Amino acid sequence: MTNLEFTSSSQQPNAQARDTVRVDLGARSYDILIGADLLRQAGSYIAPLLPRPKTVIVTDTNVAEAHLKTLQSALDGAGIDHASYLVPAGEASKNLSQLEKLCDWLLSQKIEREDCILALGGGVIGDLTGFAASILRRGTRFIQIPTTLLAQVDSSIGGKTAVNASLGKNLIGAFHQPDLVLADMDVLKTLPPRELRAGYAEIVKYGALSDLGFFDWLEANGEKVLALDTQSVAYAVAQSCRAKAAIVARDEREAGERALLNLGHTFGHAFEKITGYGEALLHGEAVAYGMVLAFAFSAHRGECDPQDAQRLRAHLEACGLPASMAQVGNGVFGVDALLDAMGQDKKVKAGKMRFILARALGDTYIADDVSAQALHPFLIAQGAHA
Numbered sequence: 205m206t207n208l209e210f211t212s213s214s215q216q217p218n219a220q221a222r223d224t225v226r227v228d229l230g231a232r233s234y235d236i237l238i239g240a241d242l243l244r245q246a247g248s249y250i251a252p253l254l255p256r257p258k259t260v261i262v263t264d265t266n267v268a269e270a271h272l273k274t275l276q277s278a279l280d281g282a283g284i285d286h287a288s289y290l291v292p293a294g295e296a297s298k299n300l301s302q303l304e305k306l307c308d309w310l311l312s313q314k315i316e317r318e319d320c321i322l323a324l325g326g327g328v329i330g331d332l333t334g335f336a337a338s339i340l341r342r343g344t345r346f347i348q349i350p351t352t353l354l355a356q357v358d359s360s361i362g363g364k365t366a367v368n369a370s371l372g373k374n375l376i377g378a379f380h381q382p383d384l385v386l387a388d389m390d391v392l393k394t395l396p397p398r399e400l401r402a403g404y405a406e407i408v409k410y411g412a413l414s415d416l417g418f419f420d421w422l423e424a425n426g427e428k429v430l431a432l433d434t435q436s437v438a439y440a441v442a443q444s445c446r447a448k449a450a451i452v453a454r455d456e457r458e459a460g461e462r463a464l465l466n467l468g469h470t471f472g473h474a475f476e477k478i479t480g481y482g483e484a485l486l487h488g489e490a491v492a493y494g495m496v497l498a499f500a501f502s503a504h505r506g507e508c509d510p511q512d513a514q515r516l517r518a519h520l521e522a523c524g525l526p527a528s529m530a531q532v533g534n535g536v537f538g539v540d541a542l543l544d545a546m547g548q549d550k551k552v553k554a555g556k557m558r559f560i561l562a563r564a565l566g567d568t569y570i571a572d573d574v575s576a577q578a579l580h581p582f583l584i585a586q587g588a589h590a
């Protein structure tokens with residue numbers, strides 16, 4: 205899985221700035237490179253994957269301002285011809301009309317199936333570009349260069365790509381794996397702190413879901429990760445990628461186990477939906493509070509030690525993430541609106557709500573037996589209005 209030996213998941217790695225995590229998917233396998241200064245050296249990583257010295261970069265307006273020149277110079281240095289396409293920053297760009305414009309532009313650039321499109325940005329750029337790559341000429345290659353912490357630990361890995369539909373988020377998409385992921389720790393330095401914290405929530409997710417040792421490590425080192433200490437953040441990203449890569453390798457299309465990655469998401473999506481998928485509540489913030497609820501509900505069902513639920517809540521709160529309903533949006537949520545939003549979640553199977561619940565920190569499972577009747581009093585006790 206990795207070319208770097210870690211002593212154990214709960215210890216700081218040996219001093220080394222670069223790590224490789226392999227996503228094992230047979231003919232569709234690829235590497236995630238994690239380390240400092242990767243963008244400046246991107247030319248040497250990308251060149252061997254190109255059939256001819258030509259590529260295109262898709263990015264958003266914010267990322268372009270901070271990092272596009274670095275990537276363009278890296279490609280120049282490797283003798284790779286390139287053109288760039290800028291999408292307005294923000295979730296609103298993940299739609300069908302942007303997709304169509306992007307595909308037209310890619311065709312106008314004469315991108316062939318064997319060429320490799322570069323997605324430079326957060327999850328919005330990765331999802332939009334990945335989906336465009338999946339349908340362009342019935343499938344074109346692409347490389348993820350994730351620039352948000354969330355994209356580095358989650359959206360750039362695993363091959364889910366999509367745009368939003370008017371009826372809901374990520375409803376039009378495809379599975380399409382990238383050929384390489386380049387996760388540069390240095391690009392995170394320009395990320396707004398709130399976006400960084402939101403991405404950190406997804407890192408905590410990997411510990412809470414299956415790795416108590418990693419959760420212990422995060423409790424001790426989370427502050428250093430959020431301060432972007434290179435070694436700490438690289439270790440946290442690598443551990444997260446290892447966890448996701450292992451699950452994706454066993455269950456690429458979410459027939460079973462991959463659903464565990466949705467820990468905190470059924471609850472979280474309900475709050476995102478009600479607050480309008482915007483600035484009021486970022487996805488990672490919703491996931492943070494969603495995980496708090498998943499553990500609290502598991503404790504309420506008598507399946508998990510309340511002290512584990514409390515430990516998770518305390519760590520997220522210490523990291524500046526919402527850990528109570530009062531800290532989410534304007535803090536006012538009706539129980540019926542929440543239940544309604546949960547019932548419409550993509551993870552609903554045959555009318556039954558699907559939740560990831562916990563037996564302990566690091567030990568979670570898929571529960572298909574959760575009813576609205578059981579959730580109702582629990583949500584009221586957590587602060588929802590009757």
Ligand SMILES: NC(=O)c1ccc[n+]([C@@H]2O[C@H](COP(=O)([O-])OP(=O)(O)OC[C@H]3O[C@@H](n4cnc5c(N)ncnc54)[C@H](O)[C@@H]3O)[C@@H](O)[C@H]2O)c1
Pocket residue numbers: 264265266267270293294295298325326327328329331351352354355358359360361362363364365366373374391392393394395396399487
């Ligand atoms: N495909 C998957 O498996 C998967 C998983 C999780 C989330 N997602 C999707 O990811 C999206 C969210 O991703 P996100 O949180 O990265 O959002 P994003 O791409 O919108 O990035 C957040 C903000 O940060 C800016 N930004 C990005 N990198 C920056 C940098 N280095 N410096 C300064 N600013 C920077 C962006 O312009 C944007 O304003 C959602 O659409 C979600 O559905 C997909």
Ligand SMILES: [Zn+2]
Pocket residue numbers: 358406469487491
């Ligand atoms: Zn998520």
